[in-house]
Amino acid sequence: MTEQEKPLNFIEKIIEADLASGKTKQVHTRFPPEPNGYLHIGHAKSICLNFGLAKKFGGVCNLRFDDTNPEKEDVEYVESIKRDVEWLGFKWEGDIHYTSDYFDQLYAWAVELIKADKAYVCHLNQEETREYRGSLKEAGKDSPYRNRTVEENLAEFEKMRAGEYEEGACALRVKIDMASPNMQLRDPIIYRIKKATHHQTGDKWCIYPSYDYAHGQGDAIEGITHSVCTLEFVEHRPLYEWFIENLPVPAKPKQYEFSRLNVNYTITSKRKLKQLVDENVVKDWDDPRMPTISGMRRRGYTPKSIRDFIDSTGVTKVDGVVDVSQLEFAVLEDLNEKAPRAMCVLNPLKVTLINYPIEETEYLTAPVHPQNEEMGTRTLIFTREIYIDKDDFREEANKKYKRLVKGKRVRLRNAYIIEADECVKDEKGEIIEVIARIIENTVGKNPEDGIKAKGVIQWVSAEHNVDCELRVYDRLFNEVAPDAGGKDFMESVNPESLKVLTGCKAEIALQDPVSDIPYQFEREGYYFLDSDAENDPEKGIENQKLIFNRTISLRDTWK
RNA sequence: UGGGACGUCGCCAAGUGGUAAGGCUCUGGGUUUUGAUCUCAGCAUGCGUAGGUUCGAACCCUACCGUCCCAGCCA
Numbered sequence: 001m002t003e004q005e006k007p008l009n010f011i012e013k014i015i016e017a018d019l020a021s022g023k024t025k026q027v028h029t030r031f032p033p034e035p036n037g038y039l040h041i042g043h044a045k046s047i048c049l050n051f052g053l054a055k056k057f058g059g060v061c062n063l064r065f066d067d068t069n070p071e072k073e074d075v076e077y078v079e080s081i082k083r084d085v086e087w088l089g090f091k092w093e094g095d096i097h098y099t100s101d102y103f104d105q106l107y108a109w110a111v112e113l114i115k116a117d118k119a120y121v122c123h124l125n126q127e128e129t130r131e132y133r134g135s136l137k138e139a140g141k142d143s144p145y146r147n148r149t150v151e152e153n154l155a156e157f158e159k160m161r162a163g164e165y166e167e168g169a170c171a172l173r174v175k176i177d178m179a180s181p182n183m184q185l186r187d188p189i190i191y192r193i194k195k196a197t198h199h200q201t202g203d204k205w206c207i208y209p210s211y212d213y214a215h216g217q218g219d220a221i222e223g224i225t226h227s228v229c230t231l232e233f234v235e236h237r238p239l240y241e242w243f244i245e246n247l248p249v250p251a252k253p254k255q256y257e258f259s260r261l262n263v264n265y266t267i268t269s270k271r272k273l274k275q276l277v278d279e280n281v282v283k284d285w286d287d288p289r290m291p292t293i294s295g296m297r298r299r300g301y302t303p304k305s306i307r308d309f310i311d312s313t314g315v316t317k318v319d320g321v322v323d324v325s326q327l328e329f330a331v332l333e334d335l336n337e338k339a340p341r342a343m344c345v346l347n348p349l350k351v352t353l354i355n356y357p358i359e360e361t362e363y364l365t366a367p368v369h370p371q372n373e374e375m376g377t378r379t380l381i382f383t384r385e386i387y388i389d390k391d392d393f394r395e396e397a398n399k400k401y402k403r404l405v406k407g408k409r410v411r412l413r414n415a416y417i418i419e420a421d422e423c424v425k426d427e428k429g430e431i432i433e434v435i436a437r438i439i440e441n442t443v444g445k446n447p448e449d450g451i452k453a454k455g456v457i458q459w460v461s462a463e464h465n466v467d468c469e470l471r472v473y474d475r476l477f478n479e480v481a482p483d484a485g486g487k488d489f490m491e492s493v494n495p496e497s498l499k500v501l502t503g504c505k506a507e508i509a510l511q512d513p514v515s516d517i518p519y520q521f522e523r524e525g526y527y528f529l530d531s532d533a534e535n536d537p538e539k540g541i542e543n544q545k546l547i548f549n550r551t552i553s554l555r556d557t558w559k
Numbered sequence: 560u561g562g563g564a565c566g567u568c569g570c571c572a573a574g575u576g577g578u579a580a581g582g583c584u585c586u587g588g589g590u591u592u593u594g595a596u597c598u599c600a601g602c603a604u605g606c607g608u609a610g611g612u613u614c615g616a617a618c619c620c621u622a623c624c625g626u627c628c629c630a631g632c633c634a
Contacts, residue, residue, distance in 0.1 A: 007573055007580090034634055069633060126632060133630055137561045140630085171632050181562040183629050192632035211634050234564060235629055257564085259627095264570085312582060314572055316565090319627055323570045326583050336596060343593095371596065402594065411592050444592085456592045522593045558594040 009315035011049070011256050015057055015226060027059025028225045031085065031092070032066045032099075032215070035077035035199070038285045039084045039293045041306070041327075042268040045261040048310040050228055051090040062222055063092035067100050068214050070198035078199070084293040089303045099209075099218045100200045106209045106217060107161070109247050110172060110191060114153045118246060119190065120146055121156035123170045132178070133186050139179035140186045146175065160193055163206045167193045174213075176242065184239045188212055216240040220249035227255045231317060261313060262321040264480045266291050267489055281493055282476070288549045289476045289497050299473070300518035300528025300551030305334040321481070331552050335518055335526045340368045340375060343413060343458040344506040344521040346470065348387035350462060351434045353418060356384040361464075364443060366414035378509045382415055385462035387505050392457040393434055395423060402455030409439065411453040413522060417442040458522050465505040468546035470527060472499040510546065518551045525553035 008016060018024035029050040033043060054061035063085060067073050078096075085092070113119035122145045124132060134140030148156075157172055159165060172191035180186055190213035195206045219227045227240075233255070240255050267273065268291055276282050276290070285292055288299035296306065309330035313322050362382040368375040392403040392410075404410040409419045416438040424433040439447045446452055479492035506521070513519070518528035527548035 032634095036634080066634070072633075122632095129632075130630070135561085135630055138630095139561090168632065173632095183562080186630085189632050194632085208632095210632080215634090231564065232628055233634090235562080259565085312571075316572075318565060318572090320571065323583065326571065329583060332595095341593080370591095370593080400594095413592060415592090417592090446592095453592085455594075458593080520593085520595085523595075524593090554593075554595050556594070 010317070011053065011226070011228060011258065011315060012056070014256065015053065018225070019057060024225045026225075027054055027057040028062070028093075028223050029054050029059065029228060030062040030064050030097075030219065030222060030224050031090075032064045032218075033081055034066045034069065034072070035074065035081060036069070036072040037077060037270045037274070038080055040268050040270075040273065041263060041266070041291045041293070041296070042261050043084075044088065044293060044306055045310050045313070046228070046230070047085055047088055047090060048307055049258065049315060051092075052311075053226065053228070054093075059225075060093035061090070062094070062097050062224070064097040064099065064218060064222065065200075066211065066215065066218070067098050067198070067200060068208050068211055070194060070196040070208065073199055075199045080294065084297075087297060087303055088293065088306065097218070097222060098200050099214050100198060102214070102218055102221055103201060103205055103209070105221065106214055107207075109217065110209070110213075111154065111157065112247065113174060113190075114157060114172075115150055116246070117150055117175070119172055119174045120148055120153050121160065121170050122146070122173045122187075122189075126168060129171075129189075133183070134178070136183070142178050143173070143187065146187070157191075160191065160207050161205075163195070165193055167195055169193065172207075174242075176239075182235055182238060184212070184235050185242075188239060212236055212239050213243065216243050216253065216255070217247065217249060219253040220244060220247075220251045223251050224253045225251075227253045229255060229257055230260045231257045231319065232260075233257055257317065258315050259317050259319045261310070262319070263291070263324055263327060264321050265324050265475050265477050265482070267477070267483050269483065272483060272489055275490070276476075276493075279490070281490070288471070289473050298528075298531055299549050300335075300526060301331050302334050302338070302517070305331040308334065324475070328552055331526075332555070335520065335551065337372075339518050339520040339526055340378075340514065341366075341370065341522050342378075342507055342509055342519045343380075343460055344468070344470075344504055344510070344519075344524065344527070345387045345389050345458060345460050345465075346501055346504050346524065347390040348460075348462075348503065348505050349390045349393055349431065349434065351386050351388050351393075351418070351420075351436050351459070353384050353386070353436055353438050354421075355437045358384050360384065364415055378507075380414055380507055380509075381461045381464040383461040383463050386412070386459045387462050387465070388412075388434075388457055388459050390431075393420065393423070393431065395431070403457050404434070404436075404455075409447075409451065409453040411442075411456040412459045413456050415443055415459065417447055417453045456523075458524075460505045460507050464508050466508060466510045466546060468504050468506050468510070468548060470501040470504050470548050470550060471530070472501060472550045473497060474499075506546070513546065519548075520554070523554065526551040 031050045051061045122143045171189045173187045176185045178186050191207045194208050234257050237255050286294035286298045309327045364380040365377045395406045397405045406420045411417050418436045420436045422435050423431045426432050474497050476497050477492045478494045482489040482492045515529045518526040528551050530547040
């Protein structure tokens with residue numbers, strides 16, 4: 001389906017109507033992460049949506065760090081977030097924004113709220129505040145500090161700002177309705193004391209605005225027209241609107257909510273992802289098994305495949321769980337089109353071609369991509385001794401087996417057809433070598449005797465090849481919903497999510513591997529050069545070896 | 560009867576009163592020097608359930624059922 005005929009999602013329809021009515025002149029969205037962790041596949045949806053909306057309707061999208069809680073945040077995260085957004089292929093409008101850029105304005109507006117008798121400093125401690133708030137079924141009751149005079153509130157708020165109170169001693173609350181059925185409206189706290197150093201503002205402030213107070217105003221200041229967030233903020237919308245109505249903001253942005261992206265066999269809770277790192281289940285946040293943007297990048301997923309996947313899932317208010325196969329499909333689809341092909345033997349088994357001259361070295365040409373000539377060709381070296389995969393030879397097999405069998409023929413991909421005569425075994429009975437013959441004149445043609453080969457297998461010269469390590473990944477969890485229903489997700493961790501294969505032999509073209517896109521190791525899968533491959537300090541210059549991460553295996557419908 | 564959001568194929572998802580798009584998965588066939596790709600075909604007499612309105616309902620009305628969210632000085 002082309003972009004034109006793809007039906008608009010509900011937010012796109014709203015925007016289209018706003019543009020048509022003239023309510024919106026130019027669409028302005030924003031991606032507003034809190035820099036308190038690494039971005040994951042769930043954030044990718046928000047990124048694609050916000051930047052995508054702007055692009056689709058000729059607008060712009062800001063990148064804003066919602067940094068109102070200094071204790072949890074760090075510049076390390078702002079850097080990684082910038083990198084991830086760029087890598088995904090998006091460009092934010094102008095400079096990067098920080099909610100902390102608006103702390104002065106937010107403070108001034110808070111003072112206005114106090115002057116209008118719409119906010120008060122409350123000295124209830126945390127526990128008391130909770131008790132006064134009531135419960136889901138019972139109304140709350142007014143704080144004893146709710147009716148202080150404006151002058152008193154102004155003075156108290158100034159003392160808060162000046163650092164005269166300890167953390168938790170008091171907070172600025174907005175006066176709405178302690179009996180509201182919407183818990184968010186029961187006099188929410190808009191400023192609290194935090195004597196922490198902020199990664200952007202340093203020690204300038206010891207009071208920080210809450211998300212609810214800061215977010216909408218930040219949107220208004222930046223001229224955001226459509227403030228898109230996830231469903232859990234639906235109940236915050238009346239609050240969002242309350243601030244916009246009660247403050248002299250320069251614009252009136254609107255909030256719209258969509259459902260989060262969930263993928264089965266995957267978790268996206270920041271806390272849980274951190275636990276995987278902390279408890280060494282994975283090596284780091286960018287471990288190729290992680291659902292983080294950086295993990296997927298290291299694994300070999302392309303930005304386009306992630307964008308396509310996100311597009312394929314749609315934007316709605318239904319909370320569902322997308323099947324990983326939908327993600328895998330997007331990866332396979334993009335990689336099939338772009339990945340250069342190569343041959344790599346995972347478990348080498350020597351094959352000696354007894355009718356091939358010992359000294360002979362033949363250079364064969366193969367396409368880099370069989371369906372795309374423009375990608376050019378590569379050179380293969382053919383010799384008397386080669387390696388094939390152990391799985392590709394059997395002494396006997398039924399006719400469903402299309403590989404090399406003793407007494408039968410097989411096509412060596414991009415090379416000769418060979419026929420196996422016998423095999424050599426070690427004392428344990430394991431096959432360690434196959435004795436075979438090439439069928440003359442079969443490069444690029446079928447045998448003159450008319451006896452064709454049933455299958456095709458990859459191979460590599462035993463003398464001319466590149467040794468490499470392959471890291472083969474499987475799903476991180478064995479459970480469809482690892483953290484559903486209060487389950488301990490750590491118990492469903494797949495103990496075999498990583499298998500390291502060493503001594504793998506790749507064709508010589510891999511001596512100088514490309515590092516921006518995975519290779520398709522034909523008949524095996526897509527493999528991406530690991531970013532650590534060339535600069536692992538432990539191994540030293542001489543011991544560097546090629547390390548490839550398996551991005552994803554090829555579809556295999558062989559039963 | 561706290562409030563709110565949501566229920567269309569195994570999974571996503573169009574559809575907004577005129578007789579159920581599409582994608583993923585799955586199944587079967589064809590092509591193929593990758594058991595890949597590509598290609599063809601199949602896959603909801605039914606839209607949470609039960610009533611009602613209507614010539615006609617996934618769409619409107621009523622009741623019920625189910626799932627998720629809200630009681631951080633987190634976002």
